[in-house]
Amino acid sequence: MKLTHIEALELLDNMCEVIEHEDNMSEIGNDFLIPAVFGATALGMFEFIDRVLQARPNLVWACNSMGRNLFQFAIESRQEKVYNLFYYKLSKRRRTAIGNIVDGDNNCALHVAGTLSPFARLDNISGAALKMQRELQWFKKVENIVVPLVKESLNKEHKMPREMFTKNHNQLAKEGERWMKETASSCTVVGALIITIMFAAAFTIPGGNNGQTGFPIFLHKKLFMAFIVSDAISLFSSTTSVLMFLGILTSRYAEDDFLKSLPTKMIIGLSTLFISIATMMVAFSSALFIMIHEQLWIVIPMIVVxxxxxxxxxxxxxxxxxxxxxxxxxxxxxxxxxxxRA
Known part of the structure; x- marks a missing residue:
């Protein structure tokens, strides 16, 4: 595979040498080169685009049948490597100029970022909420390179870029909300069960209490302290996870919430739920070992399970x-x- 890649790059270099020194490029460019460059953009072949643009820098202004240039088409195709190539290859002034250019439907780069393109590669992203987050990240990134006036520009549908984004991502936002709520509901049930178990375990300690002093019988055993500490950690972390999931269930689900707020709550909720499950198993293993430590043939398999x-x-x-x-x-x-490769 690596040898094939090297041979393809050598062929690309030879092709670019020809087009670099070709005087009459209008026919070759319109019939072969421009469609090839746009095809490479859709597939994310940034090495091909980089080498061709070194040979013919003016191709950055080339447009497809919709009147969109390569930079806009990279945004439409959601090809971040091609976008990054243009972003770092072009000066800030040229980036802004290209981003402000409109296509045949009077869409600027920010309008294009607001569309849910069929070229968008969302299938490899888990969950509708993360897909919505990725679309918001694209919109925010493109928003940073255009002039403020462009943010309020209207296309042929008389819509501003943000209105285009809201219209085209309305269904994805609903799917993201449903995915978040279903995940949070399931995890809330698990967290609530752990809270109940761990709270009860704190008052039904292994071995019971001393009838005269009231202190636990195994108070001075290290395994008992491991049981108490893991029980407390499990209780506190599961309570935290339930609170986070309740925050997700009661969220307003605005578009920008998918960017940071909702993912942060989900990250904290899943992390603390994992900690609570792990420490619950530690508490169980500690209690089991305290009670029947002489029967290792039972204890060890149970701890493994x-x-x-x-x-x-x-x-x-x-x-x-x-x-x-x-x-x-x-x-x-x-x-x-x-x-x-320059």
Whole structure:
């Protein structure tokens, strides 16, 4: 695969040498080169675009049948690598100029960011809420490069960019709200059950209390302290998770809430729920070992089995938690400078 890639780059270099020194480019460009560049943009082939633009820099102003230039088409296709290539390759002045250009329907780059394009690659993103977040990130990023006047410009439908975004993402926002509420409802039930169990366990301690002093019989055992501490952590973390999920259920679900507020609550809720499940299993294992520590043939298998719920939770929910954290607080898809071959 790597050899094929190297050979393709060599072929690309040879092709670019030809078009770089070609005097009459109008026929070649209109028939072959421009459609190829737009096709490469739709597929995210930033190396191809980078090399072609080195040979013919003016192609950055080329337009497709809808009157959209390469920069606008990269936004429409949601190809962040191509977008980053243009962003770091062009000066701030040229970026602003290209972003302010309108297409055949009087749509500027911000209008294009407000559409839910069929080219948008949302299938590889988990959950409707994260898809909505990614669309908002695109809109906010493009909003930063256009002049303030463009934010209130009207297209042929007499709509401003934000109105276009709201109209085209209305269904996705509803799906995101439903996904958030369903996830929060399920997790709230689990969290409430853990709160009930851990609260009761704190007053029904293993071994019982000393009839004369009232203190726990195993008070001075290290495993008993492990039981108490893990029980307390499980109770507090599950309470925190339930409060976070209740915050999600009672949220107003405005568009901008999907950018930071809702993902943050979900991250905290899932994280604390994971901690509560893990520490609940620790409390159970500690209590089991205290009560029947002489029967290791029973204790050890039970402790191993107790790790199964934690493992299942990690397997099912941890990838979503990591993806949500990276999408909300990670480096981001727009802060990665594409390496040019120049």
């Amino acid at each position: 107790a790790s199964v719920p934690v493992t299942l939770f990690i397997w099912m929910q941890f990838p979503l938690l990591v993806e949500m954290y990276i999408s909300t607080y990670g480096r981001g898809i727009f802060d990665r400078k594409v390496k040019s």
